[in-house]
Amino acid sequence: MTDIALGAAPERRTIWPTVGWAALLTGTIALGMQHQLLPWAADYPKPWVLPLAQEITAFSKSVIKFITPVTRAISAGLQVPLDLAVGILAKGFTLGSGESAVAVPRLSWIGILAAVTLMGHAFGGRRTAIVAFLCFFYLALFGQWDRAMLTLALVVVCVPVGVLLGLLLGVAAYRHPRFDHYFVRPLLDLMQTIPAFAYIIPTLFLFGFTPVTPLIATVAFAMPPMVRATTLALHRVPADIQELGRMTGCTRRQMLWRILLPSAKPTLMIGVNQVIMLTLNMVIIASMVGADGLGYDVLFALRGQKIGVGLEAGLAITALAIALDRLSQAAADSKVDLYRPGTPFHRRHSYLLASIAVLAAATLLGRVMPFFAGVPEAMTVTTAPMWDAMVKWVNINFFDYFEAVRTVLLLNVLNPVKSALLNLPWLGAVLIVAYAGWRLRNRNLALQCGALIAFIAAVGMWDKAMTTIYLCAISAAIACAIGIPLGVIATRSQWFDRVQRVVVDTLQTLPSFVYLIPVVMLFRVGDVTALIAIVAFAVTPAIRYTVHGIRQVPPHLIEAAVATGCTRRQILWRVQLPLAMPEIMLGINQTILFALSMLVITALVGTRDLGQEVYIALTKVDTGRGIIAGLCVAFLGIVADRLLRAAADRFRRRLGISPGAEIG
Numbered sequence: 001m002t003d004i005a006l007g008a009a010p011e012r013r014t015i016w017p018t019v020g021w022a023a024l025l026t027g028t029i030a031l032g033m034q035h036q037l038l039p040w041a042a043d044y045p046k047p048w049v050l051p052l053a054q055e056i057t058a059f060s061k062s063v064i065k066f067i068t069p070v071t072r073a074i075s076a077g078l079q080v081p082l083d084l085a086v087g088i089l090a091k092g093f094t095l096g097s098g099e100s101a102v103a104v105p106r107l108s109w110i111g112i113l114a115a116v117t118l119m120g121h122a123f124g125g126r127r128t129a130i131v132a133f134l135c136f137f138y139l140a141l142f143g144q145w146d147r148a149m150l151t152l153a154l155v156v157v158c159v160p161v162g163v164l165l166g167l168l169l170g171v172a173a174y175r176h177p178r179f180d181h182y183f184v185r186p187l188l189d190l191m192q193t194i195p196a197f198a199y200i201i202p203t204l205f206l207f208g209f210t211p212v213t214p215l216i217a218t219v220a221f222a223m224p225p226m227v228r229a230t231t232l233a234l235h236r237v238p239a240d241i242q243e244l245g246r247m248t249g250c251t252r253r254q255m256l257w258r259i260l261l262p263s264a265k266p267t268l269m270i271g272v273n274q275v276i277m278l279t280l281n282m283v284i285i286a287s288m289v290g291a292d293g294l295g296y297d298v299l300f301a302l303r304g305q306k307i308g309v310g311l312e313a314g315l316a317i318t319a320l321a322i323a324l325d326r327l328s329q330a331a332a333d334s335k336v337d338l339y340r341p342g343t344p345f346h347r348r349h350s351y352l353l354a355s356i357a358v359l360a361a362a363t364l365l366g367r368v369m370p371f372f373a374g375v376p377e378a379m380t381v382t383t384a385p386m387w388d389a390m391v392k393w394v395n396i397n398f399f400d401y402f403e404a405v406r407t408v409l410l411l412n413v414l415n416p417v418k419s420a421l422l423n424l425p426w427l428g429a430v431l432i433v434a435y436a437g438w439r440l441r442n443r444n445l446a447l448q449c450g451a452l453i454a455f456i457a458a459v460g461m462w463d464k465a466m467t468t469i470y471l472c473a474i475s476a477a478i479a480c481a482i483g484i485p486l487g488v489i490a491t492r493s494q495w496f497d498r499v500q501r502v503v504v505d506t507l508q509t510l511p512s513f514v515y516l517i518p519v520v521m522l523f524r525v526g527d528v529t530a531l532i533a534i535v536a537f538a539v540t541p542a543i544r545y546t547v548h549g550i551r552q553v554p555p556h557l558i559e560a561a562v563a564t565g566c567t568r569r570q571i572l573w574r575v576q577l578p579l580a581m582p583e584i585m586l587g588i589n590q591t592i593l594f595a596l597s598m599l600v601i602t603a604l605v606g607t608r609d610l611g612q613e614v615y616i617a618l619t620k621v622d623t624g625r626g627i628i629a630g631l632c633v634a635f636l637g638i639v640a641d642r643l644l645r646a647a648a649d650r651f652r653r654r655l656g657i658s659p660g661a662e663i664g
Contacts, residue, residue, distance in 0.1 A: 017439055024435055028428030032420075041427040049460040056624030060205055067206070075212040078157070082211055085153035090146060108372045109145055111362030113137060115355035116323065122351035124330030135323035143380035144316035150293035151320065154286070155279050158215055162223040162275045167268075169223075170230025171256065180231065188224045193593065193637035195600035196221055196285045197614040198630025204289050205623045214286030222278035229271025233264030269332030276328055277509075280321045284513045285601075288618065294320070298513050302604065307391050307521050308384025314514030321509040391521045406528045414527050417474060421466040426457040433639060440646035449642060452635040461632045467609040468636065471527060471602075472595045475534035479591050482535070483542025484584060488572065490543070491550045504540045512537055512601050520605055530602035538594035545587025549580030582648040589644035596637050610636075 035042040087093030092106040113136050120132035139148040173180035199217040207213045237260050245259035261268070283295035294313045301310025366373030395402075434450030456465045490497040515533040523529045553576050561575045577584075603611035610633050617626030 020435060020439075024428070024432055028425055028432065031425045031428055032423045035423075035425075038425075038427075042425040044426045044457040044460075044462055046460075048458070050458050052459050053622075053624035053628045056627055057622060058624075060202075060623040064205070071206045074216070075207055075210055078161075078212045078215055079210075081157050082153070082215060085156045086150065089153045089156070090149040105363060105366060105373065106149070107359055108362035108366045109140055109375050110372050111359035113140070114358040114362065116327075118351050118355045118358070120327060120330065123327060128326050128330045131326050132323045135319040138319045139316055140375045141379070141381060142312055142316065143375070143377070143382060144294065144312065145375045147292075147294050147297055147313070148316055148320055151280075151283050151295060151317065154215060154218065154283060154291060154293065155276065155320075155324070158218045158222060158279045159272070159275055161215075162219045162279070163226050163272055165219065166223045166226025166271065166275065167230050170227045171234070173227065173231045174234040184227065184231075188227055189638055189641075190631075190634055191220070191224045193596070193634040193641070194630045195597060195611065195614055195633050196282055197600050197603075197611070197618055198626055198633070199282075200285060200289055201614070201618055201621070201623055201626035201630075204618070204621055209290050211290055213289045214282075214291035217289070218279055218282045218286050218291075221282050222275045225274035225278065226271040229267055229274070230264075233267035233271075234260050236267065237263045266332050269328065273325060273328040273332065276324045277321060280317060280324070281511060283317065284511050295511075298511060298517075302513060302517055302520070305520065306384075306388070307517050308382075308387035310517040311387050311514065312382065312384055314511055314517070317511050318506070318509045318514075322505075325509065391518070394522065402522050406523050406526075409528050409531065410526075413474065414470070414531070418467065418470045418527075421470045422463060424466065426454075426462055430454045430457070433643075436643055437646070440643060440650055445642060445646060449639045452639050455635060456632045459628050459632070461610065461613070461629065464608070464610045464613055464629070465632055465636065467607070468596075468599060468611070468633065471530060471534065471607065471609060472592060472599055472636075475531050475538060475595045475599075476588070476592045478531075479535045479539040479595065480542045480588055483539045483587070483591070484546045486539075487543045487546025487587075488550065488577075490547050491576075492568075492572075497547070500543060504543055507536070507540050512598055513604075515598070516602065516605055525606035527607060529605045530599065530607045533602055533605075534595050534598045537598040538591045541590035541594060542587050545583050545590065546580070549583030549587070550576045552583070553579045582652045585644055585648040585651065589641055589648075592640045592644070593637050596633060596640075600633060 031037060031042050039045075083093070087104070088107055089112075090106055093104055095102045095104060113133065116136050117129050117133040120129035139145045169184065173184040199221045200213075203213050203217040203220070207216060241259060241263050242255070245255045250259060283291060283293060284298050285295070287293070287295035287299050294317045297313035298310050298317070301307070301313060362372050370376070430450050430453045433453050434446040436446075437449040438446035456462060486500060490500045515536050516529070519529050519533045519536075523532065557575055557579070558571060561571045566574065599607070599609065600611035600614055603609070603615040610629050613629035614626055614633070616622070617629060
């Protein structure tokens, strides 16, 4: 429902904010052009740099011997389910030893294919079953089954651990509001803006190059959405349901497990879905520290510039992600079947029993019929040579055009912006960001944003951060310039909307590394390559939020505009876009955060920014350097997030809409 503050007094406008902006910008530009006026305010003095990276590294080395028994115990505990999952899905295992040893084969690919199809039909009907079947059949058809099962084994272990930890932390945050406000929310903000690479560094330092290291890093990366979903879901349980539980005499534990969590299941399943998707997004990065499977294949192809092999492995991850995404979404939306008391178990769980029976039968047949044991090589196909030949042909015939685009972007866009930001005085930047926070919201936001930007200068990462900002800003601007118009077109054309949904869904399930492979082949390494890959990765939120914002404009407002004689163009520019602007600004916010997350990965193609600092720290296992660089990336993301959210709330107030209210 629209929450309009009727009769709200307009904001009192004065000239002083404009004067403040003019003074700040003029002073910053003057200082940037004449550094000698105040050298300490233009370039952060080296003697002032805090050696936090070295201190963190030294502290980590001093405590590692004390916590090694704990990390070894955790490794041993997680190694058991990981080995079990790998054995069941990918390699098989042996029970016992010596002459009494019994070899247990892995599950049959035919059985898994049938079981996944049955699960799809149980949760979402025929359409979900077909999607699940086609995705898993793709893995078999293109010879990716064995590698995909190694990846699936990691997912099978990571997802339950991430869901359980997220659920427990979310319940604690729900029961203790202060704990949620002062600890959980800041921690989640930090975890969701720290680049994925940064999770690898401390886990690698603590656990070494073991199979458990990527598992722990993946769980830490994928857990935050489950915490947020749990807290949100429990707060949204209707008050009358909670009152019913109290009237029936439920204890706190009974209220949680029998009333709140079952009522919150749909939202909780959305959190599970997000954990699955983030786990699959992490598998390539996790392959850098020992994780085997499709992620390692993509990373190997990127390093060896083998576009065909990389695309096939990347598309296999995409197929796996689509299947798991559709299954988890269908499980979240599925309605609970009600049975009469005394209904037999086989009636209530017919699909489960059928899946187990098919798996068992197909696996047993695999002992005597090789077709059931593994995917026959004769039935597999590959498109790798085709992709390689296509890229070679494009490079031969269009190299000059690509080189021209690359040169124009470098000389006319990238280099001038980069030079301007590198000459930006650090003190002026801190004051501008703090003043923006004060004008958009209050003094607390000003202090928070100013302190986070000042921290980057204080740890000696200013030039790296400016390089990060320049690439992120240009990429986000281009992504918004593409995504927002596409979102507008999608709201005005049904066939275009159907096409963009398929494209956007595909782009969001592609692993981030896959974006680099074709771009590297066409534009070589460098900032232009990073720019194009970031734009392709970050364009999806701009499209989605624009579509969502325009479609939630109340129909009666559009009808009123039509009644006054407005044309379609006038309705768009004077009604829909102004009312959708808060959501569009949130889309810009997400585009920036997507760009920052992708920017760290583009360090592999030669960028010289904070992402490269994280990558170098990973290769050298330099804990302090990696944590500080990761924190700087996170702080940039937090500042952008806070300022844009404050701007969106301010825009809502100008429209007479309460902040946080939904239009429509």
